[in-house]
Amino acid sequence: AIRSVVRGVGAYLPARMLTNADLALMVDTSDEWIVQRTGIRTRHIAADNEVTSDLALAAARAALADAGLEPGDIDLIVLATSTPDNTFPATAVSVQAGLGITHGAAFDLQAVCSGFVFALATADNFLKSGAYKRCLVIGAETFSRILDWSDRTTCVLFGDGAGAMVLEAATDGADGRGVLTTHLRSDGRHKNKLYVDGGVSSTRSVGFLRMEGREVFRHAVGMITDVITDAFDATGESAQTIDWFVPHQANRRIIDASAVKLGIAPEKVVITVDQHGNTSAASIPLALAAAHADGRIKKGDLVLLEAMGGGFTWGSALIRW
Numbered sequence: 001a002i003r004s005v006v007r008g009v010g011a012y013l014p015a016r017m018l019t020n021a022d023l024a025l026m027v028d029t030s031d032e033w034i035v036q037r038t039g040i041r042t043r044h045i046a047a048d049n050e051v052t053s054d055l056a057l058a059a060a061r062a063a064l065a066d067a068g069l070e071p072g073d074i075d076l077i078v079l080a081t082s083t084p085d086n087t088f089p090a091t092a093v094s095v096q097a098g099l100g101i102t103h104g105a106a107f108d109l110q111a112v113c114s115g116f117v118f119a120l121a122t123a124d125n126f127l128k129s130g131a132y133k134r135c136l137v138i139g140a141e142t143f144s145r146i147l148d149w150s151d152r153t154t155c156v157l158f159g160d161g162a163g164a165m166v167l168e169a170a171t172d173g174a175d176g177r178g179v180l181t182t183h184l185r186s187d188g189r190h191k192n193k194l195y196v197d198g199g200v201s202s203t204r205s206v207g208f209l210r211m212e213g214r215e216v217f218r219h220a221v222g223m224i225t226d227v228i229t230d231a232f233d234a235t236g237e238s239a240q241t242i243d244w245f246v247p248h249q250a251n252r253r254i255i256d257a258s259a260v261k262l263g264i265a266p267e268k269v270v271i272t273v274d275q276h277g278n279t280s281a282a283s284i285p286l287a288l289a290a291a292h293a294d295g296r297i298k299k300g301d302l303v304l305l306e307a308m309g310g311g312f313t314w315g316s317a318l319i320r321w
């Protein structure tokens with residue numbers, strides 16, 4: 001059987017940073033409120049002339065360098081975003097062109113904050129089927145463009161960034177490495193709890209992010225723990241056998257409550273939300289890249305990913321790194 005093995009990861013964060021103190025000058029909020037409710041201290045914001053594909057391309061180049069591969073080695077690009085450069089074509093084809101790749105396929109996928117896990121599962125299935133050999137899985141967002149900067153209940157929560165992973169089809173036996181299992185879920189009954197109030201077909205405009213924060217919070221931990229239980233049941237792994245828990249970075253309280261409910265030790269939890277805010281589809285590959293770069297995640301480690309977001313969508317993935 002074919003397995004999708006991680007060859008490398010990379011990240012890109014825009015240079016400009018926006019601290020909680022900066023936000024307190026823009027809306028009626030405080031560093032204390034934001035840190036206590038969310039764990040966020042600062043976030044990165046794209047420059048006016050920087051678009052999602054610029055962030056994605058930089059992350060892709062970093063992931064290729066980490067993998068020791070050339071752009072020509074890639075035959076599939078799956079890019080998760082809710083903030084594409086344009087309505088069409090897909091942001092993925094801009095990344096493809098930026099890398100100088102003219103073979104294979106590139107497309108976008110949209111599952112909001114769960115986008116990276118959905119993209120990873122999609123890529124994994126394409127690689128396992130034998131259709132493609134090496135895939136760039138990218139999460140890239142410029143949520144700063146869809147924030148209502150006068151709404152303190154949402155504008156303090158999000159940031160911009162991109163992360164990328166190179167997955168390679170390898171025949172089984174690669175020391176048991178690779179994507180072991182993925183589990184995806186959606187329930188559109190919740191679609192109005194977290195949404196953007198505009199769009200091509202409804203308003204012919206972009207719109208702003210709107211959220212019932214307490215409702216999202218209320219559902220998050222249960223959905224996250226359910227889909228992780230699916231991953232453990234499918235593999236026989238557990239909170240005890242995983243080495244690292246790399247959750248979607250929406251909110252420190254959601255992450256901590258999920259880890260406690262699952263019995264995952266705090267020292268196994270990778271946290272970047274304090275530095276990045278919620279970067280939606282980019283948050284997991286950004287966190288993976290950080291923990292890989294500083295030597296925490298090593299070859300052979302068992303890494304658990306999880307995300308939950310608008311839709312609602314939610315999902316998990318278990319990877320032997």
Ligand code: ACO
Binds near residue numbers: 153220251308
């Ligand atoms: N600064 C100061 N006060 C604020 C701010 C702010 N930025 N935002 C809201 N408040 C006020 C509210 O107006 C309210 O005031 P009131 O009591 O006078 O009406 C008070 O703080 C409490 O508001 P709540 O909404 O009840 O605050 P809560 O404790 O629920 O925290 C939060 C809000 C952080 C949004 C929380 O609900 C949450 O984390 N929800 C999860 C949402 C989330 O993480 N979404 C991310 C996207 S989804 C995803 O990625 C999974």
